[in-house]
Amino acid sequence: MSDELNQLRREVARLRRDLDHVLRVIGQEEKLPEQPRPPFLLLDAEVISIRHSSDKMPILLKAEEGYACIYLNDNEGRARGLFQVDDEGSARFEIWNKDQEVVVSIGETKEGAGEIFVASADGKPRAGLKAHELGGIVSAQNSAGQTNVLMLGKDQGGTFVVADAQGRPVAEIATVDGEGIVSIKGKAGYQMAYMGCDENRGVIAVLGKEGEQAAALTSNEKGGTLVFFDPKGEPRASLPK
Template sequence: MGLARCGKMPRSTLMTDELNQLRREVARLRRDLDHVLRVIGQEEKLPEQPRPPFLLLDAEVISIRHSSDKMPILLKAEEGYACIYLNDNEGRARGLFQVDEAGSARFEIWNKDQEVVVSIGETKDGAGEIFVAAADGKPRAGLKAHELGGIVSAQNSAGQTNVLMLGKDQGGTFVVADGQGRPVAEITTVDGDGVVSIKGKAGYQMAYMGCDENRGVIAVLGKEGEQAAALTSNEKGGMLVFFDPKGEPKATLPK
């Protein structure tokens, strides 16, 4: 009987241990609550203490919700890569801001079918570029800076460039292409003078209009680019010149 009584822990000791354990758990819960209040910006409910200089959230993915089933913002980080997704009410990503492994930043806008319709980013040379796509995601227009100057382009549904506009230090150039992307017309500057060039399907120049400080000229060429006729002027007035197959003048009006 005496041995049995010695094997049992006094009831008062058990109650003391349980009470101490509860005190430790309450203290831990208070610390956790204080941390949560700081994170959600409710510091006025805490004793006076300095605001931390920054908030460190050690996680690869952070989601921001406004309800249990709506997550409009998602932050994601991987080695050498970081991005922010902006989602609609259906949970579809509609905007993406990212920095890739090379350190280049890009912002994309996606439509409801998850096609990229706008892309704003950085070229390999460190310049800026903007691309706009149709609803099917095919690029249709672009704006970028190049070492030659600023470039604006427009493409057809097959991805062929139909219009190209280039601005450079020497002047501007405007190029029009056919459905296969072959240039057929060009407006540009040469030594400060304006030039218009028309090309055929074979790529040869078929017509030309230009000027210098003294006169203007309109030229018509053959199917392989050989000169056929020219309308120009001299000190006596307008003049029309006809050329033989070798490109030599053979007749002039007026004579």
């Protein structure tokens, strides 16, 4: 008799669970008996996987000493997103393409500032945005990893640098003491042309390959002046005379 009673109790409990499931499916949760809600859920494990079928695991949580991460997987089981906190306490979110290359990375630097990197399909960084002690930095790289464009925002003003395929700066726009300047460099790294101004005049200068001045166009209250220099940088002629 006791065994039959226990069997009946188990059957009733199973029927109640089945009924609760049916009520949730048809949207009749309000008819479920009220149950105390636990204040928190504690899962004591190093790896926790969330499945929606026997062979599909879209979410995986992993915890180790000083490290925690969440993987987001696609239907093929490939990791496509990663949110992690490393052993130094830095947080980072990464997006991976189907070839498992990191194409977007959002995180923090060792100094605690923010940074964003965007990569091409082969995982090579092509653009970046970060905060540095010098200011805000935006950069763009070519396929070889050389920086071709750099923009820096500082308290004193901004700087915009353009580089060649090897990463050598060839043009720069900047502010110096509140005034704007433009500098053009040759392949050897020497400044070949310059444009600047102050509160009284504007200047355009053309330089030789060794940096010596070859010609200059300036303006003042009387108009413009064009000056020509010899190979030693000494003025030789001017217009108007």
